[in-house]
Structure formats: C-alpha cells, structure tokens
Amino acid sequence: MRMLTLTKDVKEELLDKLIKRSPNNYSEFEERVNSIINEVKERKDDALFEFTQKFDRASINKDNVLVTKEEIEEAYEQVDKKLVEVIRKAKENISIYHAKQKQNSWFTSENGKLLGQKVTPLERVGVYVPGGKAVYPSSVLMNVLPAKVAGVEEIIMCTPPMENGKAYAQTLVAANEAGVDKIYKVGGAQAIAAMAFGTESVPKVDKIVGPGNIYVALAKKAVFGYVGIDSIAGPSEILVLADETANPRYVAADLLSQAEHDELASAILVTTDAELAQKVDEEIINFTKELSRKEIIEKSLDNYGYILVAESMDEAISTCNDIASEHLEIVTKNPFEVMTKIKNAGAIFLGEYSSEPLGDYFAGPNHVLPTNGTARFFSPLGVDDFIKKSSIISYSRESLEEVYKDIVYFAESEKLTAHANSIKVRFEK
C-alpha cells in the first residue's frame, strides 16, 4: 500500500482525491436520470414497468409488483435458519440503541405563555434496497428499524427484481423481520421517482432512504425537496488512527474490511509509528492473497489506500478531522482521550476490539453513515430522520399585550404593515 510521510501537500492531494468520488461529480448521468424521473412522473406505472423491463429484464406489472405473503414464505424457505436467528439478534440490538435516540415533544409555560416543540413521526417512508451484487440484509435492518422506532405509520420498500420477477430472498426475509409494510419489485431511478411522486401502484412517500448506485443517488438528489431524503451516500471509507500500541494484524484486517466494498472504497491508516506502518503494510499483503474479494481490494487500495506516518498525535488527529471519515477507529493508548478531540467522523470505534464490522452488523448504532467528508455536517441515519418537529406558540391576551408594541415596531421597521396590523387589531379600542 502507498506509504507516505504526512505533509500538508500529501494531505491536500488525498482530500482532493477523496472528494472526487462524490456522487455530485457524476453530473454526466443527470440528464438520463432526469428523463427517467420525468417519464415516471408523467406516465406513472406505464413508465415504471417499461424501465423495469429495460433495466432489470423483468416483467413486472400492476398485478405482480407487490410482493405477496406467499413470496415472503417462499423466501424464508430459501434462506438459512441461522440467518433469521442472527437477523433477530441484530434487530434487537439496533432497536435498543435507536430507542435511546427518541426525542420527546416538550413545552415551557409561564404566566399565559406556552412555547414548545411537537415531535411527530413521518407518515409514510420509502426504503430503497439495491439488488444485484449488493444484497445486504444488514442494510435493510439499518434503514427500516430507525423508522420503526420513530413510529412511522407505513414503511414501504422498493427493490429491483431478478429476471424471473422475484425479489432477493434475503432482502424479503430481512424486510419482513424489520417490519416493512409493503414491498414493491421495482428499482433504480424509476423506483425513486415512483416513491417521490406516486404511481397507480406505488404510493407517494414523505421521505426516501437507502443506498443505491449512481442512478439512485442522483435520482434521490433530484427529488429532494418534493420528498425528504437521507444523506447522499458515497463509497465506503475506513480511517484507522493508531499509535505504537496497536496490533498490526488487527489494523490491516480492518482496513481490508472496507477496501473489499468496491473499487472506490478508501482505507487509510494514520499513525505516529513508522514501524507499525511497515508491519500493517506487510499484513495487508498477507491477508489480501487469501481473501475472496482480492481483485476489488487490490483496486481500491491502489486507488484510495494510504498509510500516512504523522510526526505527532495532534497532527494525526487534525488530519482525521480534515478527512471526516465515515468510519474512524482509534487504536491508541488512551482512545477516549483522543476521541474528545475528534470533530468529524460518522462512527468512532474505540480500542482494539471495536472492529468496524462490529458496527456494520451487530452493536446497535446505524451503519448508514455520512461519507465523502460529509461527516462535517451530516449525522448517522437515526430516529431523527423519521420525525419532524412543529413549533408550538400560545400567548394569552395579557402576554401579547405586554409585548405588542415591540412587535408592531419591528414589523413596521421592516415595512410589513399587514404584519403590524394583525397585532394592532387585537388591541384596537
């Protein structure tokens, strides 16, 4: 793997390279995506099923688009019982963690004035689940369960069918375990458009979440504003911040766990210890040989794999903040102390037994995390994504009377006389 001394130039170049992977940089696909969206918006089901025929080579129509109870039962027969068991354990951990994120409505009151904030779950949410080479039941759980915990009334799912017109069995089982209400066998930008605007078969939702390819990502961005969307997902990232106390085998294995996702994935080690850097590099070579996704790993390490040796822990930490990685592992003497200095990271794993895949599958926190430096301003997917707030304002006559002249003055100074009038009229003689 590329091993470099951490300098300002090296860092700038790395940051520049990482940001270029953003779905925002694929505007050449925008026109095609927009035309798919417009077709579905206008011709609804007809367009939706035509695109499904074209892109997924599956014959889907209004009579078979919705997954039936029988199809779900069939799916259970196809998957390993052990998987169902593990899904249920993971579900429990994920539900418990997310339940702690729940916010209450609140109000304050004094002397005729009541102010507050009302929390209401979204009514209908659409979860997108990709097909093809990326059938991940864990992802279904991570997208659906926070909505469930939030109290969303109806959760629908869209997932592309296989050529035989069936959905992937693992997806169906995970969706059923997570409590999805309805599953539609459509995918791609056409599915996003269907959920954003509604068709005869697919109902319009309030928010769309879930990962997908570049078409799906751009379609989500295009419909943002008509519906809510989760953050725009880029390629996976792992950043390990380690000192001389780290075990090089563990560090190497963890870097590889993200490098295997796809060729755009990034795996970066920032360390204060040149010896560790060397050993991690050796372990990576050893492990890679034996891993089934060797080819992807080699490409992604070649593209975005870095081992950076920093002069000091402060410099290393500051670089981690600049990278703002999706996953950050802190494997140092005092990981919690280091954590207090971390400003930007989707999920932070502390200590040598907190391996990143623990968070992907099992611990409870969400694995849908901000990528591509967006951890500077985006948060992990969570219950907050499935609620909205309304401000609550109630003043008595006396409370309004106390302040009405100030309001009238303020409104008039902004030349909004009808605003002023609406206050004045309540105190006219």
Add this chain to the structure above:
Amino acid sequence: MRMLTLTKDVKEELLDKLIKRSPNNYSEFEERVNSIINEVKERKDDALFEFTQKFDRASINKDNVLVTKEEIEEAYEQVDKKLVEVIRKAKENISIYHAKQKQNSWFTSENGKLLGQKVTPLERVGVYVPGGKAVYPSSVLMNVLPAKVAGVEEIIMCTPPMENGKAYAQTLVAANEAGVDKIYKVGGAQAIAAMAFGTESVPKVDKIVGPGNIYVALAKKAVFGYVGIDSIAGPSEILVLADETANPRYVAADLLSQAEHDELASAILVTTDAELAQKVDEEIINFTKELSRKEIIEKSLDNYGYILVAESMDEAISTCNDIASEHLEIVTKNPFEVMTKIKNAGAIFLGEYSSEPLGDYFAGPNHVLPTNGTARFFSPLGVDDFIKKSSIISYSRESLEEVYKDIVYFAESEKLTAHANSIKVRFEK
C-alpha cells in the same frame, strides 16, 4: 377572496396549485445557476467579483469585500436606537427558546460494552441574507442565533452590496447583535458557490442557511452534498383553522399578514362556519384598502387566497394535514385538542391572541419554517441544524467474544469475507 365549499376536488386542485410554487419547478434557471457556480468554483474571487459587478452593480474586491468595524459603527448610526433595543429583546427570547433544543452527547455502558452518540457543533457556517426589497433584521436573528446556541465556532455571512458598495445598515446591525464573526458583501448564486467551495476571500463553510431568491435557492440545492443546506425555502404560507368562536377581524388580519409577503404567498382559511367565512371575506376587503402593500396582497390573494368551508372539524383538520402549511393558526373552542390531531405544520399558533407575526419576530421559536408541503418531512430551523452526531462504539475483548461468531456468520452470508476476517483475526489461536 375565493370562497368555496371544501370538496375532494377543490382540495386536490388547491394542493396541486400550491406545490407548483416550489423552487424545484424553476429548472429553467438551473443552467444559468450552474454556470455561475462553476465559474466561481474555478476562478474563485475573480468570478465572484465579476458577478457582483454585473448583478449588483457594485465594485467589490478583495480589499473591501469584508465588512469593517467602521462600516458596522456607521450602520449603528444609521438605524433607529429603538430598533437595536427591540432586536436585543427578540434576541433574548430566541436564544432562550433555542437553548432548550440543545441535545447532549450520551452513552450507555454495561459489562465491557459502551455505546453512545457524540454531539459536535459544526465548525463553520455560512448565513445568506438577501438584500434589495427584503432586508429583514428578524431573519438575520433567526438564522444566526440557533448556530450560536449550538456552539458553531465561526459564523460568516454573505449579503449583496448596494450600488455604493455598502451593505444594508439594518442587516449589519442585526448581524452584529446576533454575533456573526465575518460579513462578506457578495450575494446571489455566486455567494452560495463561494461559501460552498471557498475563494481567496471567502472561506469554505460546512453548511449554508438562509433565504434568497430563486437563484439562491437553486444554487443551494446544487451545492447540497458538498456542504449541508437548510430546507429549500418556498413562498410564505398561512393557514387558519377556525370555528364559529373565532373573531373574523383577527382571522382576516392574520391572513393578510402573510399575503403581503409576495405574490406567490398563500393565505388560506379552513372553517366549519359559513358565517365566519363570509365575515372574514368582508374584513379582508376592508383591511386591504388601507394596507401599504395592497398591490402585492391583491395579487397573492387572487393567486393563492382561499376560504374553504368544511362540513366537519375532522374534515377541516384532515385538509390542514394535507396542506402541511408553514404556519397554522388554530382558532377554535379547544385549540390544544385540535393540535393533537395536527400532523403536518411548520409552526402551530393556538388561540386568538397567538397571531402569526408574534412568531415571526418575538416569541422565540424560529421563523425559518418548512414551506410548500415540506412540513411533512422538514422541521423548523433549529439547533439540530448546526450540530452533527457521531456514533460511539467500544467493546472489550470479552464482549466481542460473546458475539463474534454471529458477526462472522452475518458477514459471510453477505459474502463480505474481509469483514468476517477482521473479526476472526482477533480470536485466532
């Protein structure tokens, strides 16, 4: 004003009309906006100042783009002392309300496992403040103060200059009172691009908030993903839900308070009382004659003014939920009971003395609210918009050992063998 019996058809037509006002429907401007953004991204300050010359007819350069202490002092001399006083009172109320929105970092721990969520303020935020006919100091407070309360390290502001190269005095005073760190005299899509990508003069920010014209709205949407943005603002809306107990003069005055904003603003009354409907209509005619923004009001009422008479309170409430208005006033016998049935609204005003402008200026809750039906999934601007979260995961060796076989199984079932390996390696003999 248009007075109609509330039927399904009337409602559908109204909803369709309202949604057409969305900034999403102005894609004909997209190309121009994108070209401005690309110019600024590539040529930075040079492009930024050229556009400022072109669109604002002001000569701004790197030496005068930043508002000086002297300019702020000058601004204080130009505005009424009373305005400063009222701004300070409003600031206090807004700060107190938003302080209650603050979320804490939290963790849970048991037996070797620690899970949590770390809350971190954004580092640098950019607030956009329009110029021209819409200089609203109240809007400055509402955009800046939640960021202040959240603990954002640096708040910068962009606002278009007048032809003499100065910023609007009221904007400067409000910005200074709210605690803005730096103010740049640039506006439009070019200012949004400058804050999203950085130029020699204007630093790159993590998130951009604040209202603006269609160019600003589209520019914000275009840079979404590179930086965070607040919700995409559409025209103002007021919806009054009233029964026979409402005072028609108050209702009329409140409807007009939003109608005066601009020609796209909507003012809708839904009532169960036909007599009230009639009286409100008369009062609107009376008030409008005397109001200074008569022409705007007449156009917006003509476009989007509706008085709808519903058969029952349940039907009326359901229509309010479908409209999902920016502002909702509930003026009924039991407003709090009705409120429990409201799912979608930016801000809810209860009772006849809770006039909407009270919320615009003074009560404390934010006046930056979801418009255009987006209250179905967006929330009022608040402290949450200026923080981000990181998940925290820390497992001991023993805790990981308890679950490691399940994780390995799950990863292998998803064919992610490097994920499985990163767990296995920790327990290899």
